[in-house]
Amino acid sequence: MKFIGITGGVGAGKSEILHYLETKDGVKVMLADEIAHELMLPGTECYQKLKDMFSDEDIWNEDGSFDRKKLATVIFSDEKKRDALNGIVHPAVKKYIRTVADTERENGVLKILVLEAALLIEEHYDEICDELWYIYTREDIRKERLMRSRGYSPEKVQQIFDSQLQEAVYRKYCKVVIDNNGTVEDAIRQIDLAITNMENE
Numbered sequence: 060m061k062f063i064g065i066t067g068g069v070g071a072g073k074s075e076i077l078h079y080l081e082t083k084d085g086v087k088v089m090l091a092d093e094i095a096h097e098l099m100l101p102g103t104e105c106y107q108k109l110k111d112m113f114s115d116e117d118i119w120n121e122d123g124s125f126d127r128k129k130l131a132t133v134i135f136s137d138e139k140k141r142d143a144l145n146g147i148v149h150p151a152v153k154k155y156i157r158t159v160a161d162t163e164r165e166n167g168v169l170k171i172l173v174l175e176a177a178l179l180i181e182e183h184y185d186e187i188c189d190e191l192w193y194i195y196t197r198e199d200i201r202k203e204r205l206m207r208s209r210g211y212s213p214e215k216v217q218q219i220f221d222s223q224l225q226e227a228v229y230r231k232y233c234k235v236v237i238d239n240n241g242t243v244e245d246a247i248r249q250i251d252l253a254i255t256n257m258e259n260e
Protein backbone atom coordinates (compact mmCIF):
# COMPACT_ATOMS: atom_id res chain seq x y z
CA MET A 60 0.00 0.00 0.00
CA LYS A 61 1.14 3.54 -0.79
CA PHE A 62 0.08 6.34 1.54
CA ILE A 63 -0.27 9.67 -0.32
CA GLY A 64 -0.80 13.03 1.40
CA ILE A 65 -2.52 15.68 -0.70
CA THR A 66 -2.20 19.34 0.16
CA GLY A 67 -2.49 22.85 -1.29
CA GLY A 68 -3.92 26.23 -0.44
CA VAL A 69 -7.57 27.02 0.17
CA GLY A 70 -9.68 26.45 -2.94
CA ALA A 71 -6.87 24.73 -4.88
CA GLY A 72 -9.23 21.88 -5.79
CA LYS A 73 -8.18 19.21 -3.29
CA SER A 74 -11.77 18.02 -2.66
CA GLU A 75 -12.50 17.99 -6.38
CA ILE A 76 -9.49 15.73 -6.99
CA LEU A 77 -10.37 13.45 -4.06
CA HIS A 78 -13.83 12.90 -5.51
CA TYR A 79 -12.11 11.46 -8.55
CA LEU A 80 -9.60 9.40 -6.55
CA GLU A 81 -12.28 7.75 -4.42
CA THR A 82 -13.94 6.33 -7.55
CA LYS A 83 -10.82 4.24 -8.26
CA ASP A 84 -10.53 0.60 -7.19
CA GLY A 85 -8.41 -0.08 -4.11
CA VAL A 86 -8.28 3.57 -3.07
CA LYS A 87 -9.49 4.92 0.28
CA VAL A 88 -9.67 8.64 1.00
CA MET A 89 -9.46 10.40 4.37
CA LEU A 90 -10.16 14.08 4.99
CA ALA A 91 -8.28 15.64 7.92
CA ASP A 92 -10.84 18.43 8.16
CA GLU A 93 -13.72 15.96 8.51
CA ILE A 94 -11.81 13.95 11.11
CA ALA A 95 -11.02 17.19 12.98
CA HIS A 96 -14.71 18.09 13.07
CA GLU A 97 -15.63 14.68 14.50
CA LEU A 98 -12.92 15.01 17.14
CA MET A 99 -14.18 18.52 18.07
CA LEU A 100 -17.79 17.49 18.75
CA PRO A 101 -19.28 18.18 22.19
CA GLY A 102 -18.32 15.42 24.63
CA THR A 103 -14.86 14.79 23.18
CA GLU A 104 -11.53 15.55 24.88
CA CYS A 105 -10.66 18.17 22.23
CA TYR A 106 -14.02 19.88 22.68
CA GLN A 107 -13.42 20.26 26.42
CA LYS A 108 -9.95 21.72 25.86
CA LEU A 109 -11.32 24.16 23.24
CA LYS A 110 -14.14 25.12 25.57
CA ASP A 111 -11.59 25.97 28.27
CA MET A 112 -9.23 27.75 25.88
CA PHE A 113 -11.86 29.82 24.03
CA SER A 114 -14.42 30.30 26.82
CA ASP A 115 -14.37 34.11 26.40
CA GLU A 116 -14.82 34.09 22.61
CA ASP A 117 -18.15 34.75 20.94
CA ILE A 118 -18.08 31.49 18.95
CA TRP A 119 -20.50 29.26 20.87
CA ASN A 120 -24.01 28.28 19.80
CA GLU A 121 -26.76 27.74 22.38
CA ASP A 122 -26.45 23.94 22.01
CA GLY A 123 -22.74 24.16 22.89
CA SER A 124 -21.42 23.62 19.34
CA PHE A 125 -19.23 26.15 17.51
CA ASP A 126 -20.51 28.78 15.13
CA ARG A 127 -18.29 27.89 12.15
CA LYS A 128 -18.28 31.37 10.62
CA LYS A 129 -17.34 33.03 13.91
CA LEU A 130 -14.65 30.45 14.63
CA ALA A 131 -13.19 31.10 11.16
CA THR A 132 -13.09 34.86 11.83
CA VAL A 133 -11.28 34.29 15.13
CA ILE A 134 -8.68 31.78 13.98
CA PHE A 135 -7.85 33.35 10.62
CA SER A 136 -7.31 36.82 12.11
CA ASP A 137 -5.14 35.81 15.06
CA GLU A 138 -2.11 33.56 14.63
CA LYS A 139 -1.81 32.81 18.35
CA LYS A 140 -5.40 31.61 18.55
CA ARG A 141 -4.96 29.56 15.37
CA ASP A 142 -1.85 27.95 16.85
CA ALA A 143 -3.75 27.28 20.09
CA LEU A 144 -6.58 25.52 18.23
CA ASN A 145 -4.16 23.59 16.07
CA GLY A 146 -2.17 22.55 19.15
CA ILE A 147 -5.31 20.99 20.60
CA VAL A 148 -6.93 19.47 17.52
CA HIS A 149 -4.05 18.32 15.33
CA PRO A 150 -2.21 15.92 17.63
CA ALA A 151 -5.55 14.08 18.00
CA VAL A 152 -6.14 14.11 14.23
CA LYS A 153 -2.66 12.79 13.55
CA LYS A 154 -3.01 10.02 16.12
CA TYR A 155 -6.30 8.94 14.52
CA ILE A 156 -4.80 8.99 11.01
CA ARG A 157 -1.73 7.04 12.09
CA THR A 158 -3.99 4.31 13.52
CA VAL A 159 -6.00 4.05 10.28
CA ALA A 160 -2.82 3.90 8.18
CA ASP A 161 -1.28 1.19 10.41
CA THR A 162 -4.50 -0.86 10.27
CA GLU A 163 -4.75 -0.58 6.48
CA ARG A 164 -1.11 -1.57 6.04
CA GLU A 165 -1.68 -4.63 8.21
CA ASN A 166 -4.87 -5.59 6.34
CA GLY A 167 -2.95 -5.36 3.06
CA VAL A 168 -6.06 -4.93 0.91
CA LEU A 169 -5.81 -1.29 -0.18
CA LYS A 170 -3.59 -0.20 -3.07
CA ILE A 171 -3.57 3.47 -2.12
CA LEU A 172 -4.55 5.38 1.01
CA VAL A 173 -5.03 9.11 0.45
CA LEU A 174 -5.07 11.83 3.08
CA GLU A 175 -6.21 15.37 2.29
CA ALA A 176 -5.01 17.97 4.74
CA ALA A 177 -4.39 21.69 4.48
CA LEU A 178 -1.72 21.48 7.18
CA LEU A 179 0.11 18.41 5.89
CA ILE A 180 3.51 20.08 5.86
CA GLU A 181 3.08 22.18 9.02
CA GLU A 182 1.98 19.07 10.93
CA HIS A 183 4.85 16.91 9.53
CA TYR A 184 2.73 14.29 7.78
CA ASP A 185 5.80 13.58 5.64
CA GLU A 186 6.80 11.39 8.60
CA ILE A 187 3.91 9.00 7.98
CA CYS A 188 3.05 9.43 4.27
CA ASP A 189 5.06 7.75 1.50
CA GLU A 190 4.60 10.72 -0.88
CA LEU A 191 3.23 14.26 -0.62
CA TRP A 192 1.35 15.77 -3.58
CA TYR A 193 0.70 19.49 -4.06
CA ILE A 194 -2.39 20.77 -5.84
CA TYR A 195 -1.24 24.04 -7.40
CA THR A 196 -3.72 26.68 -8.52
CA ARG A 197 -2.90 30.39 -8.90
CA GLU A 198 -4.24 32.70 -6.19
CA ASP A 199 -6.36 34.80 -8.57
CA ILE A 200 -8.09 31.65 -9.88
CA ARG A 201 -8.66 30.26 -6.38
CA LYS A 202 -10.06 33.58 -5.22
CA GLU A 203 -12.50 33.71 -8.11
CA ARG A 204 -13.61 30.06 -7.59
CA LEU A 205 -14.09 30.53 -3.83
CA MET A 206 -16.08 33.75 -4.19
CA ARG A 207 -18.31 32.11 -6.79
CA SER A 208 -18.81 28.67 -5.19
CA ARG A 209 -18.70 29.42 -1.45
CA GLY A 210 -19.64 33.10 -1.38
CA TYR A 211 -16.40 33.97 0.46
CA SER A 212 -15.61 37.71 0.61
CA PRO A 213 -12.32 38.92 -0.94
CA GLU A 214 -11.18 39.80 2.61
CA LYS A 215 -11.87 36.28 3.92
CA VAL A 216 -9.98 34.73 0.99
CA GLN A 217 -7.01 37.04 1.59
CA GLN A 218 -6.94 36.30 5.33
CA ILE A 219 -6.83 32.56 4.66
CA PHE A 220 -4.14 32.98 1.95
CA ASP A 221 -2.06 34.95 4.47
CA SER A 222 -2.40 32.18 7.06
CA GLN A 223 -1.16 29.46 4.68
CA LEU A 224 2.25 28.47 3.32
CA GLN A 225 3.94 30.07 0.32
CA GLU A 226 3.96 28.17 -2.97
CA ALA A 227 7.74 27.58 -2.75
CA VAL A 228 7.34 25.71 0.54
CA TYR A 229 4.68 23.38 -0.85
CA ARG A 230 6.93 22.72 -3.86
CA LYS A 231 9.93 22.01 -1.64
CA TYR A 232 8.15 19.27 0.31
CA CYS A 233 5.93 17.70 -2.34
CA LYS A 234 7.21 15.11 -4.80
CA VAL A 235 4.32 15.55 -7.24
CA VAL A 236 2.74 18.83 -8.37
CA ILE A 237 -0.72 18.73 -9.97
CA ASP A 238 -1.51 21.90 -11.89
CA ASN A 239 -5.22 22.65 -11.45
CA ASN A 240 -5.34 26.01 -13.22
CA GLY A 241 -7.08 24.39 -16.17
CA THR A 242 -10.03 22.03 -16.34
CA VAL A 243 -10.77 19.23 -13.87
CA GLU A 244 -10.16 16.78 -16.76
CA ASP A 245 -6.63 18.20 -17.17
CA ALA A 246 -5.97 17.64 -13.48
CA ILE A 247 -7.34 14.08 -13.64
CA ARG A 248 -4.95 13.24 -16.49
CA GLN A 249 -2.03 14.40 -14.32
CA ILE A 250 -3.30 12.34 -11.38
CA ASP A 251 -3.51 9.18 -13.48
CA LEU A 252 0.03 9.73 -14.73
CA ALA A 253 1.33 10.33 -11.19
CA ILE A 254 -0.31 7.08 -10.02
CA THR A 255 1.21 5.12 -12.92
CA ASN A 256 4.65 6.60 -12.16
CA MET A 257 4.30 5.73 -8.48
CA GLU A 258 3.24 2.16 -9.23
CA ASN A 259 6.15 1.66 -11.66
CA GLU A 260 8.77 2.87 -9.18
Ligand SMILES: CC(C)(COP(=O)(O)OP(=O)(O)OC[C@H]1O[C@@H](n2cnc3c(N)ncnc32)[C@H](O)[C@@H]1O)[C@@H](O)C(=O)NCCC(=O)NCCS
Nearest residue numbers: 068069070091092095127130131134145148176177178219
Ligand atom coordinates in the same frame (compact mmCIF):
# COMPACT_ATOMS: atom_id res chain seq x y z
C1 LIG B 1 -12.04 27.29 11.02
C2 LIG B 1 -13.24 26.66 10.34
C3 LIG B 1 -14.47 26.78 11.22
C4 LIG B 1 -13.46 27.47 9.03
O1 LIG B 1 -14.54 26.95 8.32
P1 LIG B 1 -14.86 27.52 6.84
O2 LIG B 1 -16.02 26.70 6.34
O3 LIG B 1 -14.99 29.00 6.87
O4 LIG B 1 -13.57 27.21 6.00
P2 LIG B 1 -12.91 25.81 5.55
O5 LIG B 1 -13.16 24.74 6.56
O6 LIG B 1 -13.28 25.55 4.13
O7 LIG B 1 -11.37 26.18 5.64
C5 LIG B 1 -10.80 27.17 4.80
C6 LIG B 1 -9.31 26.88 4.63
O8 LIG B 1 -8.60 26.99 5.85
C7 LIG B 1 -7.92 25.80 6.16
N1 LIG B 1 -8.01 25.55 7.60
C8 LIG B 1 -9.06 25.05 8.28
N2 LIG B 1 -8.78 24.97 9.58
C9 LIG B 1 -7.53 25.43 9.72
C10 LIG B 1 -6.67 25.57 10.82
N3 LIG B 1 -7.04 25.15 12.02
N4 LIG B 1 -5.45 26.11 10.63
C11 LIG B 1 -5.06 26.49 9.40
N5 LIG B 1 -5.81 26.35 8.29
C12 LIG B 1 -7.02 25.82 8.45
C13 LIG B 1 -8.76 24.74 5.39
O9 LIG B 1 -8.06 23.59 5.14
C14 LIG B 1 -9.07 25.48 4.11
O10 LIG B 1 -7.97 25.50 3.22
C15 LIG B 1 -13.01 25.16 10.03
O11 LIG B 1 -12.07 25.02 9.02
C16 LIG B 1 -12.57 24.37 11.24
O12 LIG B 1 -13.40 23.91 12.01
N6 LIG B 1 -11.23 24.18 11.42
C17 LIG B 1 -10.71 23.40 12.52
C18 LIG B 1 -10.43 21.99 12.05
C19 LIG B 1 -9.15 21.97 11.29
O13 LIG B 1 -8.11 22.31 11.83
N7 LIG B 1 -9.22 21.59 10.01
C20 LIG B 1 -8.08 21.51 9.14
C21 LIG B 1 -7.53 20.12 9.19
S1 LIG B 1 -6.08 19.95 8.19
Ligand SMILES: Nc1ncnc2c1ncn2[C@@H]1O[C@H](COP(=O)(O)OP(=O)(O)OP(=O)(O)O)[C@@H](O)[C@H]1O
Nearest residue numbers: 068069070071072073074075204208239241242243
Ligand atom coordinates in the same frame (compact mmCIF):
# COMPACT_ATOMS: atom_id res chain seq x y z
N1 LIG C 1 -10.23 22.70 -12.46
C1 LIG C 1 -11.30 23.35 -11.97
N2 LIG C 1 -12.07 24.11 -12.78
C2 LIG C 1 -13.13 24.79 -12.28
N3 LIG C 1 -13.51 24.78 -10.99
C3 LIG C 1 -12.77 24.04 -10.14
C4 LIG C 1 -11.63 23.29 -10.57
N4 LIG C 1 -11.10 22.65 -9.50
C5 LIG C 1 -11.86 22.99 -8.44
N5 LIG C 1 -12.87 23.82 -8.82
C6 LIG C 1 -13.90 24.43 -7.96
O1 LIG C 1 -13.23 25.34 -7.08
C7 LIG C 1 -13.84 25.33 -5.79
C8 LIG C 1 -12.79 24.99 -4.73
O2 LIG C 1 -12.35 23.63 -4.93
P1 LIG C 1 -12.25 22.60 -3.74
O3 LIG C 1 -13.39 22.76 -2.79
O4 LIG C 1 -12.01 21.27 -4.33
O5 LIG C 1 -10.93 23.20 -3.04
P2 LIG C 1 -10.14 22.68 -1.76
O6 LIG C 1 -8.71 22.72 -2.12
O7 LIG C 1 -10.69 21.38 -1.33
O8 LIG C 1 -10.49 23.82 -0.68
P3 LIG C 1 -10.23 23.82 0.92
O9 LIG C 1 -8.80 24.17 1.11
O10 LIG C 1 -11.12 24.87 1.45
O11 LIG C 1 -10.57 22.46 1.44
C9 LIG C 1 -14.98 24.30 -5.85
O12 LIG C 1 -16.18 24.97 -6.16
C10 LIG C 1 -14.57 23.40 -7.04
O13 LIG C 1 -15.68 22.80 -7.66
